[in-house]
Amino acid sequence: MVSIADIAAAVELSTGTVSQILSRRDTRYSERTRVRVQEAAKRLGYRPNAMAKALECGRSNAVGIMFADLVGSLANDILTSALPMLEAAGYHALIGVNLWSPEREEQELETFLERRLEGILALPLDGQQAHYQAIQQAGVPLVFMCDWLPGIPADAVALDGHAAGVTLTNHLLAQGHRRIALISNDNQSEQLHARQAGYRAALLAAGLQPDPTLERLVDGADPDSIKTLILGLTCHPRPPTAIVFPVEAVAWQAMEILCDVPEARRPVVAAVGGLPMSSHRLVSLTTVNEPLAKIGRLAAERLLARMADRQRAPRQQLLRGDLVVRASTAPKKPLAKRKGGAAA
Amino acid sequence: MVSIADIAAAVELSTGTVSQILSRRDTRYSERTRVRVQEAAKRLGYRPNAMAKALECGRSNAVGIMFADLVGSLANDILTSALPMLEAAGYHALIGVNLWSPEREEQELETFLERRLEGILALPLDGQQAHYQAIQQAGVPLVFMCDWLPGIPADAVALDGHAAGVTLTNHLLAQGHRRIALISNDNQSEQLHARQAGYRAALLAAGLQPDPTLERLVDGADPDSIKTLILGLTCHPRPPTAIVFPVEAVAWQAMEILCDVPEARRPVVAAVGGLPMSSHRLVSLTTVNEPLAKIGRLAAERLLARMADRQRAPRQQLLRGDLVVRASTAPKKPLAKRKGGAAA
C-alpha cells in the first residue's frame, strides 16, 4: 500500500511537506509543488492510512452504533437519520451487531473501545449492565436508544413506553373492550416493562382491575408457546375481546394463529411498534409507532453534545408515539353497546 | 486512555516486557512478573489500541461488509452466517451501509480502504463499477453477494436468478396460466436481469411468445407508478392471469393494490425473494427463496480463500433457490382445464 513516503520519494520532497499538502489545505506551499504532490498521490493511488492518522492525532473520528439485529427496518430508520448528523460533525460510524448474544455484545463493545471510538450509540440487550459499565469506566460517551439499562447513568432517547401502553389500551377501552389481555415476550427490558405498566395504568384509570390471567409472557425458548397462549386465552372462562402486544412481532405471530379462531371469539389486536409490515393492507395492525427517525436524530445530537461536554448530567428523553388505527381494531360487528365512538 | 507505558510505569518494567506478556502467551517470563502485569492491566482498565497494533503489524485483521440498506432480514441473514466464519478466521467485520446512495457507497468503500481492511464483501449498487474498480486497483480481495457488476472481475455468490425466474414461471404455467405478466423495478442490476431473462426463457420453452405489453417496470421516482401499472394490466384487452415479481417488495405493494380488484379479474402473484413477511399467513406469497444464509457462508469462505491466495481466478457461484408455494398462487377456483397438477 502506497504511503506518504512513496509520494515524497516520487516527487523528491520530504514526507512532512507531502503530509501538509495532502491533509490540510495549506496555502503556504508553491502552487507548482502542490500540484506535483497531488498528481503523484492520485497517480500512485495513495490513500491515507486512517489508523496512522488516528494514532498520531489521538482521536479516531469515529463513533460506534450497536444494534441487536438488523431485522425489520429499525436499524435502518435509525441510521438514516443518525448517520447524516454524525457525518456532518465529522464522525464516521461503525455499526456493531450482536445478534442477541450477550457475549457478542461484549466483544463488539470491546472492539469499539480498542478502536478508540469517541462515542457510542447503543440499543442495549437487557441485563447486560456490566458491558456498559465498562464503557462508562473507560470514559466513553454513551447514549442508549429505544431502551436503557437501570443503574447505568447514561443518556437515553426512547419511545415513551408507558404512554404507548396507555394510548393503546385507551383506544381499546374506547371501542368498548373491557377484557383486554396483554401478551409480551420474556425480554426483561425497561422499555417493555414501561409499556406493560402503561397498559395496567390505563385499565386502572378506567376503573378496571388488571386480571393477572390476562397478562402473559411467551417463552422465547418454546416456539409453540405463543400458540398455546393465544388458544388458551380464547378458551378462557371469560375470554378477552382484545389483546395488547408490547412487541409488534409477537402480534404478527398472534394474527397468524387467530386466523384459525372463529371470528366471534377472535379478539382484536393492537401493538407497539410501527414497522412497515403492520401498515401493509393484508396485515393492517393497529400500532403506536415508535418514532425511530426522531430517536436516531436526537440520539445522535445528544451523543455529539455529550462528546463536546462530558460533564452534562445524563438525561432520559421519552418521545410520544402516534397511534395509527388500522383494521385490526376496527369494530367489525358492533360490540356491546357501551361507548361506540372510534378512538383518536 | 491507559497505554502499555502506563502499565510499565506502574509495575516498573519496560514496555517491551509488558507488551510481550500482554499480547503473546509467552512463558518466558517469571510467573510473578506475569501476574503483576496482568493485574496492573486489569486494575488500570488497559485496552490495547487496535490502531497502533494494526499499524505496527501491517494488518488490520478486519474485513468490510457493504449493504445497500438494513431493511428486511437480508443483511441479518447474511451476517448471521458470515460473521462466525470470519471471526473464526480471526477477522473482525466492519459493516457499511450506503442507504442506496452511490456517493455514500463510494465514501464507505473509501473508508474501508483507508482503514486498510483486508477484504470486502459487498452487495453492490448497480452501475457503480468505478467504486469497485478502485477496490481492485488497491488490490483488496472482493467478493460480491446477491448481485455483481459486469466488467468487474470479482468473485460472486448469488442466487441463480435465471433459474429462479424459470422456476416461478413454470410453476404458474403448470397451474394453467398462459398470460403471465412480469413487473420489476427500474433497478438495472445483473441479478434482476437474470430473473427477468428466466421468465422469458420459461415462456419460450412453453411455446409462448413473451408479450412486451406484459413486461413492465415500476418507476422508482413515482410512488403511484405501481398502482397505475397493476390497474393498467387488469384493464388490458387480454389481461394476465398471473404476475411474476423479480422483486419481492414490489409484489407486496401489488398485493395491496390487488385487494381492490374483483377476484374474478385478480391475477395470482409470485415473487423471487423469501423474506419472512411473504411467509406470514396473512400475506402468503409464493416465492423462490434467495438462500441468504448460504450466500453469506459461501461468500465469507470465498473471501477467506481469496485473501489466502490472491491469484485464484474469480468465479461466480450461482445457487438454486427453493420454490415455496403459498396461497398467492393456490388455484382458488379451477382455471381453464388445461394442466391441472400442482407444481413441484
Next chain:
DNA sequence: TTGTAAGCGTTATCAA
C-alpha cells in the same frame, strides 16, 4: 528473565 531501540504511517513543531 528483562531492557533497549527501531519502526509502522502520520502529523506537528521548529528550524533552515
Next chain:
DNA sequence: TTGATAACGCTTACAA
C-alpha cells in the same frame, strides 16, 4: 517555502 525530528501506542528483534 521546505526539511528534520519527535511523537502517537504498539510489536519485535536483539542486546544485556
